[in-house]
Amino acid sequence: MSEKLGPIVAEVEIARSAEHVWRIMTSDATAPNWLGCMEYEKRIGAVFYMQQDREKAQRGDISGATHCEILALEEPALFKFSWFVPGFPSTIVSFAIEATASGGSRVTLRHDGWDQFEPDQIRAIRDMLDGGWRSFVLPNLKRVAET
Secondary structure (H helix, E strand, O other): OOOOOOOEEEEEEEOOOHHHHHHHHHOOOOHHHHHOOEOOOOOOOOEEEEOOOHHHHHHOOOOOOEEEEEEEEEOOOEEEEEEEOOOOOOEEEEEEEEEOOOOOEEEEEEEEOHHHOOHHHHHHHHHHHHHHHHHHHHHHHHHHHHO
């Protein structure tokens, strides 16, 4: 049996205040831009979707999309949501924001819950998401927040 998989953890430094990053991160107008999601609404309990198929996303088709339910909106420090495909256990994604000494912010992403799956069955998906958070989502947040 393989060792259980740990959380995905990544961070990014943003040259803007924690309050500014919070607004960009959670606003109905800007969250879809950096997160790449559909049907986002800033409200605990709201469900939004991550559609990997670009053609479906352009049509607003959520079939086959990952579902995300907002679990916490703790201004200006924590944005947390579930991440799941219906019929499978949820994992939890959180973005913690902290001010830096330079007046900017550090955003730490943590994607938990991988330990509930058999490692050999989920490792490829977890690793793909790890790459996506690091190379797409966090850089998008930085770009949108700093422009």
